[in-house]
Amino acid sequence: MASPKEFIDKKLQQRQFDGNYRTLKAENGLIDFCSNDYLGFARSPALRKLIDEEINSFANTKNGATGSRLLSGNSMYTEETEQYIASLHGSESALIFNSGYDANLGLFSSLPQRGDTIILDELAHASIIDGARLSFANRYTFKHNDLTSLEDKLKLAKCICYVAIESVYSMDGDTPPITEIARLVEKYDANLIVDEAHAVGLYGFGLIDKDLQGKVFARVITFGKALGCHGAAVLGSNLLWQYLINFARSFIYTTALPPHAVASVKTAYQYLRKSGNEIEKLKSNIQLFKQSVVNNGYRLINSESAIQCLLLNSNEQAKAVAATLQNTGLDVRPILSPTVPTGSERIRICLHSFNTEQEITLLTDTINRFTDAE
Numbered sequence: 298m299a300s301p302k303e304f305i306d307k308k309l310q311q312r313q314f315d316g317n318y319r320t321l322k323a324e325n326g327l328i329d330f331c332s333n334d335y336l337g338f339a340r341s342p343a344l345r346k347l348i349d350e351e352i353n354s355f356a357n358t359k360n361g362a363t364g365s366r367l368l369s370g371n372s373m374y375t376e377e378t379e380q381y382i383a384s385l386h387g388s389e390s391a392l393i394f395n396s397g398y399d400a401n402l403g404l405f406s407s408l409p410q411r412g413d414t415i416i417l418d419e420l421a422h423a424s425i426i427d428g429a430r431l432s433f434a435n436r437y438t439f440k441h442n443d444l445t446s447l448e449d450k451l452k453l454a455k456c457i458c459y460v461a462i463e464s465v466y467s468m469d470g471d472t473p474p475i476t477e478i479a480r481l482v483e484k485y486d487a488n489l490i491v492d493e494a495h496a497v498g499l500y501g502f503g504l505i506d507k508d509l510q511g512k513v514f515a516r517v518i519t520f521g522k523a524l525g526c527h528g529a530a531v532l533g534s535n536l537l538w539q540y541l542i543n544f545a546r547s548f549i550y551t552t553a554l555p556p557h558a559v560a561s562v563k564t565a566y567q568y569l570r571k572s573g574n575e576i577e578k579l580k581s582n583i584q585l586f587k588q589s590v591v592n593n594g595y596r597l598i599n600s601e602s603a604i605q606c607l608l609l610n611s612n613e614q615a616k617a618v619a620a621t622l623q624n625t626g627l628d629v630r631p632i633l634s635p636t637v638p639t640g641s642e643r644i645r646i647c648l649h650s651f652n653t654e655q656e657i658t659l660l661t662d663t664i665n666r667f668t669d670a671e
């Protein structure tokens with residue numbers, strides 16, 4: 298009988314062979330073009346000071362939540378923070394989860410039932426896919442941002458149908474035609490769920506504005522990206538809030554976020570409301586990058602967001618381009634298959650409000666020189 302060791306060795310060797318063996322890397326002191334800290338909140342001493350003040354000001358001084366939300370881990374402070382987040386996003390309710398992964402897992406695994414239908418954009422985040430897989434619903438994917446393909450799948454839908462999209466795709470940085478998708482979903486009496494993980498920040502409280510809010514069944518927002526802290530929430534109706542605390546297993550069977558994490562989220566939201574300058578700086582850095590980079594045979598994904606991608610052809614090529622950029626002092630990371638489809642391996646470049654003009658010019662000059670030489 299084969300042993301687990303043999304199995305593990307074989308799988309890891311296969312990874313090495315395929316050129317996609319994963320390793321962990323500690324901070325390297327290079328110029329950050331890869332983190333999701335789009336507005337610099339995670340490194341902001343000013344926000345840190347405000348968070349410290351907030352933590353010191355409230356009565357719950359425990360270091361940990363001490364239990365799940367349904368047992369000892371809940372507090373008035375957490376519920377008030379949820380109401381605050383909900384009001385900022387124009388939602389009836391917000392339910393905090395420990396991470397975006399947990400939020401999508403809990404939502405998609407608990408809501409659709411056997412016989413229902415989940416339709417996912419083919420580039421949906423792994424957490425959406427994993428949640429949908431855990432449900433017993435029928436699952437379909439539609440071609441990325443493609444209305445015809447979505448309609449084809451909507452025609453196949455049975456019982457209650459949920460359609461999942463992202464307002465900014467995590468690995469491509471592009472935005473779907475949300476209004477048209479919402480219209481189509483409404484036409485087929487289906488229910489739209491939008492993951493706004495990478496839209497909150499650059500687009501204030503996200504891309505689901507007042508006009509769209511009535512057409513969206515639920516939203517997922519995360520706090521570990523532009524907000525610079527940790528955790529996530531599902532936005533939706535009060536009824537959905539009650540459903541999820543009863544049925545979402547990734548909410549029920551886990552220790553709640555500690556009080557200081559909730560205080561960080563609340564303070565980061567207050568800070569975001571006053572961060573117009575940072576958002577403008579990020580927007581102008583995105584424009585500077587787009588204007589300066591020459592799309593010389595390398596396919597640049599069309600994106601207006603902080604996520605910009607150079608598409609390459611293989612894991613080896615993505616690693617070679619990343620190494621060239623890293624040797625110039627730029628922290629970019631290759632995104633390899635199977636994280637992205639084979640043949641669309643890439644360098645995922647994240648722009649930030651704190652990147653200087655010189656840093657962006659160094660990045661684009663290096664990309665342009667490199668692509669010239671290829």
Ligand SMILES: Cc1ncc(COP(=O)(O)O)c(C=O)c1O
Nearest residue numbers: 396397398422467492494519521
């Ligand atoms: C679109 C999207 N949804 C959800 C998540 C998961 O969020 P978190 O990192 O908070 O688990 C991510 C993060 O990678 C993401 O990109």
